[in-house]
Amino acid sequence: MNVANLLRPFTPMGVGWARAIVAVQVAAALALWSLSGCRTLPNPAQIGAAWLDLVRHQDLLAELWTSVKVSLLALALSTLAAVALACLSTAPLFMPLARLAAALRFLGFAGLTYVFMLVSGDAIVLRVAILAFGMTVFMATALLADLAALPRGRVDHCRTLGMQHWRITGELVLLGKADVILDLARQNAAIGWTLLTLVEGLTRSAGGIGALLLNQNRYFLLPGVFAIQATILAVGLAQDALLAWIKDLACPWGALDKESTST
Amino acid sequence: MIGAPAYRLGERLLTIDNVCVRYDRPILDGVNGHIDNIRREGLQQGQVVCLLGPSGIGKSQLFRCIAGLQRPHSGSVRLNGAGRDVQPGEVGVVAQDYPLFNHRSVWSNLMLAARRHGRDAHEAADACLALLKKFGLSDCGLRHPMMLSGGQRQRVAIAQQLLCSSHFLLMDEPFSGLDPLSKTAVCNTLIDVSTSHELNTLIVVTHDIESALRIADQLWLLGRQRDAHGEPVGGASIQETYDLAAMGLAWDPDIESRPQFVELAAALKARFATL
Numbered sequence: 001m002n003v004a005n006l007l008r009p010f011t012p013m014g015v016g017w018a019r020a021i022v023a024v025q026v027a028a029a030l031a032l033w034s035l036s037g038c039r040t041l042p043n044p045a046q047i048g049a050a051w052l053d054l055v056r057h058q059d060l061l062a063e064l065w066t067s068v069k070v071s072l073l074a075l076a077l078s079t080l081a082a083v084a085l086a087c088l089s090t091a092p093l094f095m096p097l098a099r100l101a102a103a104l105r106f107l108g109f110a111g112l113t114y115v116f117m118l119v120s121g122d123a124i125v126l127r128v129a130i131l132a133f134g135m136t137v138f139m140a141t142a143l144l145a146d147l148a149a150l151p152r153g154r155v156d157h158c159r160t161l162g163m164q165h166w167r168i169t170g171e172l173v174l175l176g177k178a179d180v181i182l183d184l185a186r187q188n189a190a191i192g193w194t195l196l197t198l199v200e201g202l203t204r205s206a207g208g209i210g211a212l213l214l215n216q217n218r219y220f221l222l223p224g225v226f227a228i229q230a231t232i233l234a235v236g237l238a239q240d241a242l243l244a245w246i247k248d249l250a251c252p253w254g255a256l257d258k259e260s261t262s263t
Numbered sequence: 264m265i266g267a268p269a270y271r272l273g274e275r276l277l278t279i280d281n282v283c284v285r286y287d288r289p290i291l292d293g294v295n296g297h298i299d300n301i302r303r304e305g306l307q308q309g310q311v312v313c314l315l316g317p318s319g320i321g322k323s324q325l326f327r328c329i330a331g332l333q334r335p336h337s338g339s340v341r342l343n344g345a346g347r348d349v350q351p352g353e354v355g356v357v358a359q360d361y362p363l364f365n366h367r368s369v370w371s372n373l374m375l376a377a378r379r380h381g382r383d384a385h386e387a388a389d390a391c392l393a394l395l396k397k398f399g400l401s402d403c404g405l406r407h408p409m410m411l412s413g414g415q416r417q418r419v420a421i422a423q424q425l426l427c428s429s430h431f432l433l434m435d436e437p438f439s440g441l442d443p444l445s446k447t448a449v450c451n452t453l454i455d456v457s458t459s460h461e462l463n464t465l466i467v468v469t470h471d472i473e474s475a476l477r478i479a480d481q482l483w484l485l486g487r488q489r490d491a492h493g494e495p496v497g498g499a500s501i502q503e504t505y506d507l508a509a510m511g512l513a514w515d516p517d518i519e520s521r522p523q524f525v526e527l528a529a530a531l532k533a534r535f536a537t538l
Contacts, residue, residue, distance in 0.1 A: 156332050157362040161427050162352035162379045176366050253365050256409035 042223040047230065050223035058212060064231060067200065067209040070124060071192045071239075074131035078192075079185050081132065082139035083174070089144055090169045102144050105137040113202055123206035127199045134195050135188045142184050146177060179254030182247035186240055193236045267511030273300035275344055276310065276464055277431070282328055282338035285498065290321045291328070291335070292498030296483055298464055301508065308514070309430075309463035311453065313475035315531070316485030317538050321499040322468045323435070325485065329466060330356045330433050342431065352379070354431040355424025359439060361416045363408040369395075369419050370404040376427035394422040397459070398452070414445060418452060430462040438471040450477050472531045476524055480513035481506055482531070486538025502538060505531075 005011045006021070034043050042050070054060040089098035113130060120126040150172065158168040200210030209228060216224035248255060275297055282294040301308050316322050327333035329340050331349040340349045363372050370391065377387035395401050398418040408416055417437065424432055437453070438446050457463050457478075469475050475482060482505040487495035505527070507513040518524045 153358050153360065153362055156327070156330075156356065157358070159332055159351040160330065160354070160356040160424065161376050171364065176364065178366065251366065253407045253409060256365075256407055 042226055046223040047226045050221070051227035051231070054212070054224055054227055060209070060212065060228070060231065063207050063209045063212045064235065066207050067196055068235065070127045070131065070199075070208065071189070071196060074128045074135060074192055075185060075189050077128065077132040078135035078139055078188055079181065081136045082143055082184070083181055085136075085140045086143040086147055086177075087166075087169050087173050089147065090173065098140060098144055101137060102141040103137075104133075105141055107137075109134070109198065117202075123203035126203060127206070127208070130199050130202070131192055131195055134199075135191055138191055139184050139188050142187075143177070143181070146180050147173065179247060179251035182243065182251060183254075186243045186247070189239050189243060190236060193232055196232075267509065268303065268514055270301050270303045270308070270508055273302045276300050276342065276462065277329075277466075278339075278341045278344075279329065280339050280341070282325065282335040282340060283498065284321070284324045284328065284333070284335050289498030290324050291500065293500050294325060294338070294485075296501050296504070298466075298481070300462065301480060302461075303514075307458055307461045309457035309460060309465065310481075311457045311465045311467065311479045312481045312483060313467045313469055313479040314483045314485055315469065315472065315475060315535070316499065317535060318470075320485050320487065320538065322485055325499075326356075326433055326435060326468055330354045332356070342429070352427065353429050354433055355421075355428030357417070357420045357424055357432065357434045357437065359436045361413075361420035363416065363420055363423065365408050367407075368404065369400065369406055369408065369411070372408070372419065372423055373426060376423045379427040390426060391422075394425065397455075398422055414448060417449065421452070421456060425456065425463075430460060430464055432456065432463070432465050434465060434467045436469055437467060438469055438474045446471070446474050450474055453478050472528050472535075473519070476507070476512065476528060476531075477518060480508040484531075484534065484538060489537065503534070 006013075006017075030044060033041070034045075051060070085094075085098045085101050088094035109130060112133070113126075116126055116129050116133070120129050154172055154176075155168060158171055163171060196208070197210035197213055200206070200208040201214050204211040204214065209232060213225060213228045213232075216228060277296075277298040279294055279296040282291055283289070284291040296312075298310050298312055301310055314322060314325070324333065328335045329349065331340070331351040331353060334348070341347070342349050342353055363369075364375070367375065373391040373394065374384075374387055377390045378384070382390065391404075392401075395404060398421070400415060400418060400422070403411060403415060403419070408419065411419065421432065421434075434453070437449050441449060453465060453467065457465050465478075467475065467478070483501050484503040484505075485499050486502040487499050488497055488502075490496045510523075510527075512518060512521075512523060512527065515521070
């Protein structure tokens with residue numbers, strides 16, 4: 001492959017080349033970071049040392065596990081809630097409810113947290129509830145948009161096969177959109193990690209990696225902050241890869257669909 | 264003229280009675296038509312009606328009415344002399360994009376349709392296997408629809424609808440965008456379907472006059488009336504029907520070589536401009 005082609009948009013590239021480009025860029029970034037001498041940002045060695053210190057003395061891994069449990073629970077609940085709203089939206093009576101739920105994405109958590117706090121009464125339940133709410137509204141928005149783009153012919157096709165009402169919803173939404181739902185769950189998982197610090201900051205006493213991050217940030221312990229951010233990034237990417245794998249396993253047609261539309 | 268193949272008409276299979284559809288303007292205005300069972304000695308001769316008409320004339324609306332997917336604002340579509348309007352699912356529909364469930368394998372798509380008529384799993388599987396074999400798709404059962412070629416996908420879509428409908432199959436533009444060889448293949452498939460059961464009845468919506476003449480025993484021309492100035496008025500209705508069976512132009516594999524074919528195709532093209 002001509003190196004000049006790397007600058008040309010949409011140039012097909014082999015896997016070997018793609019890996020080489022990533023390796024070179026990562027190495028260059030790390031070298032620049034280590035040798036830059038910038039005093040504002042901690043260097044990789046300082047971050048590594050801080051990470052070890054957090055693991056040994058501040059139970060980083062236990063706090064991480066606390067957060068992972070909250071994140072996974074909220075992800076499951078929000079996915080169920082968003083899919084339920086999407087299914088209900090196929091009936092005219094429930095469409096306003098689904099649209100209202102999607103519209104709530106514009107709300108901030110201020111004020112809402114107080115209501116959730118009164119209702120839940122438990123720190124973990126509060127975290128799960130707020131996270132699930134935050135994720136549900138975004139997932140419902142995306143799912144409703146996807147359903148709105150469903151051609152009428154798909155519904156007609158179901159009807160020609162003798163399906164009716166909720167059976168059509170089951171076929172087209174639950175089964176037909178399973179790949180979309182799993183893709184949205186991946187996005188939701190990422191949203192969940194970004195909201196986690198905010199949510200755990202409400203109840204720091206219950207622990208969690210977000211609370212730990214806020215504590216480090218409060219005392220300007222930047223190596224610790226970056227170490228925790230790197231941990232969250234690594235866990236988030238691993239979770240994303242796992243969900244992608246589950247999606248490919250459960251919905252192999254999703255990849256076929258992309259191949260056929262990409263040509 | 265070559266002698267017309269002997270046939271007689273049997274019971275009425277489909278009746279379209281004064282179908283009207285209107286929205287902000289009349290779309291269909293008094294569409295009438297019927298299809299009778301064609302009987303030929305020693306053959307399983309199904310029926311093929313081609314519906315021709317210019318774009319935007321209301322073919323899709325009539326298509327949906329015949330399929331039971333839309334209730335006409337007045338009039339009715341009835342099957343087999345039934346006293347009620349056609350219901351969704353009684354008429355198989357193969358839309359232009361050959362709809363299949365992409366999340367199901369070919370086998371699962373067919374089984375879903377085959378289980379409709381109270382067949383148990385064993386009977387349904389037998390019916391699916393028979394159709395896969397008939398359409399040359401025996402090795403496609405485990406594939407997903409996205410992995411099929413256009414022709415294979417069309418055949419699976421036809422098979423799916425045949426499994427769940429009661430001998431009626433509506434097809435929307437099955438020749439659209441095909442090269443001549445592919446058109447011949449589709450024509451052969453449709454002739455094959457129509458001759459695989461005495462009651463199989465195909466209604467094909469198309470712009471392709473030559474292909475229509477190759478497969479049809481009846482042509483219906485859908486169009487609008489014209490006023491004294493030649494402007495179209497009102498909604499569309501069947502302006503003319505051609506009984507190709509009576510004209511001796513049906514069921515002839517070499518029809519394209521006959522002068523009558525060429526003459527009729529030219530006449531239809533000229534007529535098209537006035538629909």
